[in-house]
Every structure is written in C-alpha cells, then in structure tokens.
Amino acid sequence: MPLSTRVGSARPTLKAGRRSLSVSPVAYLAAGLGVVGLVVGRTLGWVEFVAAGTLLLVLVVIAGLSTIGRSSYQVDLRLGEYNVKVGERAFGSIDVHNVGRRSVLPARIELNVGRGRAEFALPMLAPDATHTELFAVPTTRRSVIGVGPVKSVRADALGLVRREVTWTDREELFVHPRTVSLAGAAAGVIHDLEGQSRNTLSEDDMSFHALREYVPGDDKRTIHWKSSARANKLMVRQFEDTRRTHTAVSLDVFGPHWDTEQSFELGVSVLASFGLQVLRDSMDASLFAGARTLRTHSARALLDDSSRIELPNDQGERLEPRNRRSQATDPASRIAMDAPTCSLAVVITGTTQSRAELSEVAKTLPVGARALFLLCEDGAKSVVASRGQVSFASLGALEDLGRVLRMAVVA
Known part of the structure; x- marks a missing residue:
C-alpha cells in the first residue's frame, strides 16, 4: 500500500x-x-x-x-x-x-x-x-x-x-497487544445474557422454584390463590435467585509471580482477548490490571489501555511481599471489591505460585462466582484441572486460549 x-x-x-x-x-x-x-x-x-x-x-x-x-x-x-x-x-x-x-x-x-x-x-x-x-x-x-x-x-x-x-x-x-477471537470457545464459560441460576432462594425473580406457606411480611402479589384454596391456607411462590452475567477479569501485575517478560505479555494478550469477546457479545464486564481499571465502552479504548499496562518493577517501584500487597493491586481482592456480583471471575497470573497458594487466593473471590485461574507461561503445555467451582488452566500460547477454555468447561 x-x-x-x-x-x-x-x-x-x-x-x-x-x-x-x-x-x-x-x-x-x-x-x-x-x-x-x-x-x-x-x-x-x-x-x-x-x-x-x-x-x-x-x-x-x-x-x-x-x-x-x-x-x-x-x-x-x-x-x-x-x-x-x-x-x-x-x-x-x-x-x-x-x-x-x-x-x-x-x-x-x-x-x-x-x-x-x-x-x-x-x-x-x-x-x-x-x-x-x-x-x-x-x-x-x-x-x-x-x-x-x-x-x-x-x-x-x-x-x-x-x-x-x-x-x-x-x-x-x-x-x-496480540489478541485472538474467542467466538464459540467461551460459550460454556461466559454464560448467556438471561442470567444463570443460583442455589439461593429469592422472593421475587424469574425462575420459579416452589410454594411455601405465607408468613406475615410476604408480598401479597406472590400469593398463589389456586394452591391456597386447595390447601385451605395462604401459599406464596418462591423463586431461585438469578443474576445477569457479569464477567470480571483481573491481571496480576506483581513482578515475582511472572517468570519471564514473554509470559507477562501473554497474560496481557489474554486479558485483551477476553475483553474484546465480551464487548462483541454485549455482555457486562469489568477488566482490571493491578490498580488500573480498563475502559470497556469500545474496543479501541480497551486496547489503548492494554498498551499502557506495565509491571511495577519496570517503573522502578519497590516490590512488596504478597502479605503486604494492597487490595487495589491484588487481582482476586480487586474482583471482590469492584465486581462482587460477577458470575465469572478470571484471574490471569504467572506460574511461580503453587496450586495451594492459588486455592487460598480463590477464597477471596465473590461467593457463588465461577472462578478460573489462567497460569501463563510462554511455551508451556496447556493443562486444565478443576476443584469444585474453581478451575486452574496452564496456558503456553495465545492460540491455545480457545481450546483451554473449552477444556475448562469439560473439566
């Protein structure tokens, strides 16, 4: 040209x-x-x-x-x-x-x-x-x-x-950063817009669960009159709590958690790829990189903010041990503070932490949210393991991200 x-x-x-x-x-x-x-x-x-x-x-x-x-x-x-x-x-x-x-x-x-x-x-x-x-x-x-x-x-x-x-x-x-399309690959991870059901019961929602006896204070609009007539006592409808899909993705910018600069660049690309996919699907999303919140109103704004992400030690800042890190820079704590109602919590980090340490980190994520830890190591073999609602996935190449997400759904 x-x-x-x-x-x-x-x-x-x-x-x-x-x-x-x-x-x-x-x-x-x-x-x-x-x-x-x-x-x-x-x-x-x-x-x-x-x-x-x-x-x-x-x-x-x-x-x-x-x-x-x-x-x-x-x-x-x-x-x-x-x-x-x-x-x-x-x-x-x-x-x-x-x-x-x-x-x-x-x-x-x-x-x-x-x-x-x-x-x-x-x-x-x-x-x-x-x-x-x-x-x-x-x-x-x-x-x-x-x-x-x-x-x-x-x-x-x-x-x-x-x-x-x-x-x-x-x-x-x-x-x-480089990005890949996750169309179809994230369908089982990033849920549909209608919301996903939880085991928490609610007095007013869309997913009907069961009937129970009326107690003072219940909303009279939830009374089921036909069942009340048969039981000869007031019965009210009870629902399962549902919520709109909200994806929260947080990138770890703590230098010691990354083995190489290439692995960190892989993590940035994963963050940007997730962000672009939720934008294409018109879903609610919160994207974090340490203390920085990435803009999600447009793809260009998201990618521009992704270009600014740096490790703190690249800026000459003093690194602190994990137990002294502020909640504003800890990826899991950041999700818990700023996206407490998310349905999917994705933490992108390096491979220097053990699974036991990551399991402790998972306890700080919002209750009820599905958790996915993506451990980025340039050139590593992609492996997925799950423990209840928490999945751990090793990622060695950006091109494998879609396959790893599909594996996380099956695991």
Whole structure:
C-alpha cells in the first residue's frame, strides 16, 4: 500500500515555536581558559598563551554566531495510524514549510521516538518551499510510544552552543497487544445474557422454584390463590435467585509471580482477548490490571489501555511481599471489591505460585462466582484441572486460549 494513502491528517502545530538556548559546559570551560590565557599571556609576555586564549574565545564566539538566524517554519507531524498491533508497520512524516519571505539557512531536525531520537538534515528553504521527511516507528513490543516533539536545531560543529525551537507537541502511538477471537470457545464459560441460576432462594425473580406457606411480611402479589384454596391456607411462590452475567477479569501485575517478560505479555494478550469477546457479545464486564481499571465502552479504548499496562518493577517501584500487597493491586481482592456480583471471575497470573497458594487466593473471590485461574507461561503445555467451582488452566500460547477454555468447561 502506498505510504501516501496511510498518512493521516496532521495534528495542530504550535502557533509559535518554543525557543531555548543551551551552552555546553565545554563552552564555559573554553571561554574561561581563553580569558585565563589572555590575562596570563599579557601579564607574563607569553605570546603562546595569548594566541591560545584568543583562539578559544574565537571558537566560542563563532559557536554563538552559528545559532543566529530566524526560523520561520510551519511544521506538521503526521502519523499514518495512531493505533497499530504488535509487528505492524507504523509510518509518519514531518512537513517543514517556510512561511517567511526570505530563505532560511540549513538546520537539523530532531524527532524523539520513544527513548530514542531521529535526526534529519533540513536543507535551505526558499520562501513558500516545503521539505518532507518520512520515518518508520518500530512496533516490535506492546507499548505506548511517544512520537515528538519535532525540534529544529542550530548548533556549531563542536557542539558548544545549541539553539533549538520546538514546533509540535508530543503524540502517542499505541501498539496494541496480540489478541485472538474467542467466538464459540467461551460459550460454556461466559454464560448467556438471561442470567444463570443460583442455589439461593429469592422472593421475587424469574425462575420459579416452589410454594411455601405465607408468613406475615410476604408480598401479597406472590400469593398463589389456586394452591391456597386447595390447601385451605395462604401459599406464596418462591423463586431461585438469578443474576445477569457479569464477567470480571483481573491481571496480576506483581513482578515475582511472572517468570519471564514473554509470559507477562501473554497474560496481557489474554486479558485483551477476553475483553474484546465480551464487548462483541454485549455482555457486562469489568477488566482490571493491578490498580488500573480498563475502559470497556469500545474496543479501541480497551486496547489503548492494554498498551499502557506495565509491571511495577519496570517503573522502578519497590516490590512488596504478597502479605503486604494492597487490595487495589491484588487481582482476586480487586474482583471482590469492584465486581462482587460477577458470575465469572478470571484471574490471569504467572506460574511461580503453587496450586495451594492459588486455592487460598480463590477464597477471596465473590461467593457463588465461577472462578478460573489462567497460569501463563510462554511455551508451556496447556493443562486444565478443576476443584469444585474453581478451575486452574496452564496456558503456553495465545492460540491455545480457545481450546483451554473449552477444556475448562469439560473439566
């Protein structure tokens, strides 16, 4: 596909570039040595010191003069896509237009991309001339990549003095995780919208259970008059409690619970795949990643939030033992606090915890909810085991997620 067909509209540029002048420590040192050389040379009559001091001062002056010049640019930063999947090619362009009445001298264009920086040589531009630079952004890892700002730089060859003008704001490129479709595979796990029956009895619901004798305080609308006439006493209808399907999926972001970064990326992909499926099926869902709650009003918002998920130790935070972790970051406690009425609770974690530890974790999940623990380990064999209402599944590849869910239903 030609690049021109993928390049989107430019984001608004700054009305006036933000200017900044920086002088390197070497420039200050050269100026100081130059002054010392002139003073000492003239005092002691040493021509060599005078020559060296003069040379250093001339270099500093030339460096300063090289940054002089007015930049009358209009700079547009364009990204072909602001949301891509891992591995997809992401392109962009920088358009520099001379809006002044005079030609502008050559300069250097710098573009921050993530933690790196790209540099482009900007030639002399005649009035009303435009120069375009194309660039590609690597998307080998799920992340949110900052693209920009775009700066024009004037500096001397030795880097003593530098003047830069910032022309655009920073843009964000969302690299979404890989996902798979769970259509049909999750049918036995994510229940239908009519609600599932529970063993709890209720006075008012849809699923009829039995008749019982009337007691003071019962709703008179539940009286079954025909049965009351036959029994010669008031009888009321009793129902089984049902509830609307609500799926809660929580990703463990506690670093020691994950053996490798690849396993954690697998966990993020599982979380996003679950989220997309419940969105397609128009079901109620709550998605958590540590203390973060993922937006579920649209697929794009969900995937954008998935791109921001990181392990705390990647952010330089101090890791705490499990018994000191806050409920806001514990995956099971998070479900119990923020989705207490869920019908399905899915906890996505690594494989460094034992089944006994996970069984203890399951006790904190909402009562009556079906629990599924997905243990992600890149390259591992997929195995499923169940203990009552709790299922444990090992997952080694994202492509096996559908099969693992079907196995969890049978187990």
